[in-house]
Amino acid sequence: xxxxxxxxQSLHVxxxxxxxxxxxxxSSNFYALHWYRWETAKSPEALFVMTLNGDEKKKGRISATxxxxxxxxYLYIKGSQPEDSATYLCVxxxxxxxxxxxxxxxxxx
Amino acid sequence: DSGVTQTPKHLIxxxxxxxxxxxxxxxGDLSVYWYQQSLDQGLQFLIQYYNGEERAKGNILERFSxxxxxxxxxxxxxxxxxxxxxxxxxxxxxxxxGRSGQPQHFGDGTRxxxx
Numbered sequence: 001x002x003x004x005x006x007x008x009q010s011l012h013v014x015x016x017x018x019x020x021x022x023x024x025x026x027s028s029n030f031y032a033l034h035w036y037r038w039e040t041a042k043s044p045e046a047l048f049v050m051t052l053n054g055d056e057k058k059k060g061r062i063s064a065t066x067x068x069x070x071x072x073x074y075l076y077i078k079g080s081q082p083e084d085s086a087t088y089l090c091v092x093x094x095x096x097x098x099x100x101x102x103x104x105x106x107x108x109x
Numbered sequence: 110d111s112g113v114t115q116t117p118k119h120l121i122x123x124x125x126x127x128x129x130x131x132x133x134x135x136x137g138d139l140s141v142y143w144y145q146q147s148l149d150q151g152l153q154f155l156i157q158y159y160n161g162e163e164r165a166k167g168n169i170l171e172r173f174s175x176x177x178x179x180x181x182x183x184x185x186x187x188x189x190x191x192x193x194x195x196x197x198x199x200x201x202x203x204x205x206x207g208r209s210g211q212p213q214h215f216g217d218g219t220r221x222x223x224x
Contacts, residue, residue: 031208043111043199044152046212089152093207096165097142097154 004092006100013080014108020076021103023090027071034091035064035075038102044089047075080107112136115200115216123224127188130219134181134202140164141183142213143175144199152199158183159206187221195223 005024013019025033032051036044048057050066050073057064061078077084087102112135122128134141143155154167158177169175172190177183187194197220201213 032210034212043215043217044201045111046214049210049212051210095208096167097144097157097207099152099154101151 004090004098004100006088006090006103008103009101010104010106012106012108015080015082017080017107018076018078019080019105020074021088021090021105023073023075023092023100025071025073025090025092025098025100026094027068029094030068030071030092031095032093033066033068033073034089034093035073036089036091038087038089040086047088077105080105082107082109111214111216113138113200113202113214113216115198115219117219118217119220119222121222121224122190124190124192126190127186128190128221130185130187130198130200130221132183132185132200132202132216134183134200135214138202138204138214139181140203140205140207140213141177141181142201142203142207143169143183143185144201145196146199146218147193147196155185157207164206190223192223195221197221 035047038044048064053068055066090100092098114133139160155169157165197218199218201215203211203213205211
């Protein structure tokens, strides 16, 4: 994999649902994997940065895991709320910053 | 407020012109990154500076150049502007050199419109 790929491209869930997104990234020359939350008309906001295989990080209802050997990361949101609606960006740092296209999450009340 | 300041917020100019975008990183951050978001496209990495030196290069055109000054602020120079250069240009900063797992903090961006 040369680029960072995210799936799904968009996701619509009901308030209270739990959801997860996938990010695939190049495993060679890997330094770090970033997750950002990007709301419309705002700038990206850092959620997590992970560097080690097996890393798991959590912030409130949001958590992320990292597998550097196979080149993937998962982002989980438990009990989605309307304010979670945003685009979630995955960024691989392989000595340059490679952005995925993002997963656009819409949480309906 | 991320602590990263970008000026100007908006810039309107004509084809063939040259502009300079400015970024002041968060206090204590040594790295500055520049990104371009064109219409209907995602973020594209342009270039990174760490403590005054170029650290990594992405899809930056030869018409574009950047530098980081001793006070750590950075400028992105865009010359011979074309209509396709119209975009939102973000600057971000981080404490480390990007390899140590430090998050980046984004400014609000400069919206460049080429007429």
